[in-house]
Amino acid sequence: MKVALIQQQSYNTKETTVQKTVEAIQKAAQNGSELVVLQELHQTEYFCQSEDTRFFDYAASWEADIAFWSNVAKENQVVLVSSLFERRAAGLYHNTAVVFEKDGSIAGKYRKMHIPDDPGFYEKFYFTPGDLGFEPIQTSVGKLGVLICWDQWYPEAARLMALKGAEMLIYPTAIGWFDGDNEAEKQRQVNSWITIQRSHAIANGIPVLSCNRVGFEKDSSGVMDGIRFWGNSFVCDPQGSFIAHADHQDETILYAEISKERTKAVRDIWPFLRDRRIDTYGDLLKRYCD
Numbered sequence: 001m002k003v004a005l006i007q008q009q010s011y012n013t014k015e016t017t018v019q020k021t022v023e024a025i026q027k028a029a030q031n032g033s034e035l036v037v038l039q040e041l042h043q044t045e046y047f048c049q050s051e052d053t054r055f056f057d058y059a060a061s062w063e064a065d066i067a068f069w070s071n072v073a074k075e076n077q078v079v080l081v082s083s084l085f086e087r088r089a090a091g092l093y094h095n096t097a098v099v100f101e102k103d104g105s106i107a108g109k110y111r112k113m114h115i116p117d118d119p120g121f122y123e124k125f126y127f128t129p130g131d132l133g134f135e136p137i138q139t140s141v142g143k144l145g146v147l148i149c150w151d152q153w154y155p156e157a158a159r160l161m162a163l164k165g166a167e168m169l170i171y172p173t174a175i176g177w178f179d180g181d182n183e184a185e186k187q188r189q190v191n192s193w194i195t196i197q198r199s200h201a202i203a204n205g206i207p208v209l210s211c212n213r214v215g216f217e218k219d220s221s222g223v224m225d226g227i228r229f230w231g232n233s234f235v236c237d238p239q240g241s242f243i244a245h246a247d248h249q250d251e252t253i254l255y256a257e258i259s260k261e262r263t264k265a266v267r268d269i270w271p272f273l274r275d276r277r278i279d280t281y282g283d284l285l286k287r288y289c290d
Contacts, residue, residue, distance in 0.1 A: 112127060
């Protein structure tokens with residue numbers, strides 16, 4: 001199966017950004033992609049750099065956004081993994097991945113479970129933690145374990161998706177550097193980000209698709225300079241080997257071929273799920289073992 005990850009920057013308006021995304025999806029479909037993955041909160045700038053109630057207005061178009069991306073998936077005959085700002089009720093919002101089937105129907109959705117709160121990433125101000133659990137989404141191209149950004153650091157999330165039959169892990173992402181960090185620290189950060197996700201592929205014996213944005217986005221509050229998103233979108237196989245890997249600065253459509261036969265072969269020789277000692281893992285339900 002051919003997949004495509006759309007790594008792009010945010011433009012001055014939602015309309016321009018969405019137009020660029022649609023053009024990339026059309027190109028990916030024309031090149032034979034059956035599954036297209038978009039980055040986290042792909043319609044706008046990464047607005048969580050500051051705490052500002054005006055950004056809740058971005059979620060007002062939730063229903064219209066659903067209809068729009070449904071039509072894009074249908075027109076291009078692709079399974080589309082989107083990442084949208086969900087308005088569930090006034091004062092109740094989610095960071096939500098909606099997966100559209102090739103006919104435009106909604107195959108399923110996932111609400112981000114782990115919500116960060118760090119300088120420049122004030123997501124707890126905007127998003128309520130997800131309540132849909134870690135449930136893979138069945139599509140015509142397979143069972144997708146869709147998670148979002150901060151979720152990618154947690155082995156428990158990846159494992160639960162795998163235990164429930166996910167055939168691949170998919171991470172729409174928005175993560176980057178601060179320009180004030182030195183080069184060594186920047187490299188440590190991106191290496192850690194890549195390594196933890198490759199480890200999920202290895203430990204669970206399934207491919208990982210991680211799609212990040214690129215480009216510098218200024219902090220609209222002026223408190224910080226802004227974030228330079230580090231790209232590096234990638235696809236790796238069930239042994240953690242890169243199938244495709246984008247650079248840290250360029251917009252691109254990253255293509256890769258995913259093989260279910262390869263997944264089976266790897267799991268047969270590395271039977272990690274067989275040898276799990278589920279009778280001894282009770283302490284994982286504790287916050288910390290004093």
